[in-house]
């Protein structure tokens with residue numbers, strides 16, 4: 001009897017492991033850590049691995065989850081794993097029945113909403129609960145959306161944010177997913193990603209317009225220097241706290257901001273982390289126009305719809321004439337900024353700032 005039950009439980013365990021791979025929705029980090037811990041306990045027994053270092057956030061979280069199970073018997077862990085997967089499958093299935101085929105799914109983007117209407121392709125950053133922080137998936141999706149927009153039949157492309165923020169910049173949890181090659185490999189991969197990401201903005205062929213609906217931080221601010229127009233709500237602020245984060249400027253801002261606002265004002269922003277109001281950013285040339293938040297959407301979209309009616313080829317060619325002679329320089333600046341940042345990400349100053357944010361010791 002016992003033996004039959006154990007065999008059945010082992011089979012259920014294997015089925016459950018397969019079921020986890022087939023889950024349609026991400027169950028979230030907390031559940032994933034529980035699954036990891038139960039799996040390890042069921043297959044290897046109690047945790048006797050050395051505790052990972054303080055900067056190794058992911059492995060430390062995994063270790064904590066496993067260690068918490070103490071001396072739970074392997075068979076019980078196996079059963080608990082099976083029970084957890086079964087509850088998970090039914091809850092995720094039922095939630096997908098409530099909301100069949102949401103918009104996000106139909107567009108094929110997880111972190112963005114992309115629509116095309118009235119000659120305008122609108123790319124909306126769509127992680128409002130995280131203040132539209134740009135995680136690795138979002139970097140890739142923005143690049144994909146820009147590539148698609150460069151070839152579609154729209155005349156202009158708009159980037160905006162959903163919710164109260166435009167974007168809080170780089171998602172600081174990006175730094176916690178350390179690959180087997182360690183933090184050096186992570187820094188190298190991030191520099192490659194950043195260079196490719198910024199390169200897409202440098203090369204974007206159609207008029208690119210930012211509709212800054214709220215506060216903007218970090219990389220969401222620096223790349224504005226590569227846009228053709230920037231419209232802001234009077235609720236928006238512009239903040240590049242690189243020194244506070246132990247980092248250095250990116251998005252070609254070390255070049256574009258100096259050209260736009262001059263070295264003194266650019267230094268205040270990029271080195272001293274001065275946060276600008278929308279009015280100040282407009283006075284310094286980073287923002288094209290500011291509108292009261294109450295009428296922002298109406299006024300901006302009326303203006304953009306009128307722009308989108310202009311002959312698209314003329315707009316594209318005019319942009320080429322204005323921007324092309326700077327392209328080579330911008331790519332060189334981008335490469336240099338990324339290589340400096342690759343080093344910065346390995347510094348104690350940067351690691352401490354990220355750990356402080358993640359352990360909720362500091363915010364901007």
Ligand SMILES: CCCC/C=C/CC(=O)SCCNC(=O)CCNC(=O)[C@H](O)C(C)(C)COP(=O)(O)OP(=O)(O)OC[C@H]1O[C@@H](n2cnc3c(N)ncnc32)[C@H](O)[C@@H]1OP(=O)(O)O
Pocket residue numbers: 129130131133134168169170171172173174190191193194217218219220242245247250357362363364
């Ligand atoms: C690979 C390429 C790398 C390119 C490098 C680029 C450099 C940069 O972009 S530097 C800028 C990095 N950004 C920040 O330092 C902002 C950090 N966030 C904050 O200081 C605050 O969250 C805020 C001032 C933006 C908002 O504060 P508020 O009190 O209104 O809201 P919160 O409760 O803090 O946020 C809600 C929710 O969102 C999460 N979150 C917000 N911003 C980020 C972020 N940048 N990275 C990760 N997560 C972020 C925050 O943790 C909250 O999540 P929970 O509800 O789960 O706690």
